[in-house]
Amino acid sequence: MSDFRDISTSVVVHSAPKVEKFTPMSGQNAGKEQTVLNFRAYHPNFQRQEDGSFKMLDSDWYDVKYNGKAIEQVQGLLKDGMTLEVRGSMRERVWKDREGNDRTTHEIFAKSLGLSLTQPGLIGVEFQKPDRSRQAQTEPAKER
Template structure:
């Protein structure tokens, strides 16, 4: 079974970071993803989805130092659902993405500089025990490095 989310979007606000009683840091922010489509009349429409993002520990610390409202980021994580009771005793439910890795794609709004690489390299893998860098400088593969597409490739998507 797999629970994997990959998003590329813009921060809706600066990360809200706090430390819990046990010392763990948590960061929260919203991330907007957009897509365009043609409606029945042939007019282009934009659809924006807002995602609630939660980051923990060292990833939250990195977010506090590097992320600002408006930045475009690549984010990997997992989808989670939480239920709780509000102050009035009403049951509430929310869906969140618990981010495990992010990379700045575009820092056009007030950032410290961006990186145009959308996708992480092996160095960026949070589970790679040899990873000593929090941000990779690995270049995107060139078209010469990409595998050629052959007629035998019969993918269902």
């Protein structure tokens, strides 16, 4: 199955993100080099027990791909164990392993990544409001 469906979920980053460049052979970007940020992530699943505690169940694993703005900056911010809110499209890709068994990979093509501000381990967040007047001078005028 390779049908895409919308997804919005929280995930935990499991591996260091890697920036990769490739050139598609077909589609609207055929022949144009593309840059994508890839990382593994999981969504932990829990079940409430009768005593009110939670038992961790198997996690849902994803290969997350992001090709939005500021890829290198995003790569530098993401850390193993960090919780993110991810929105985008997901597809299941079925493939065969060396023994000929069917395997399924869940791929999320992220349109946006958001940092969960309530996660444990978050020490601080730095933000500097962009200077809109300076940005307007450097950007080309948009047609109306």
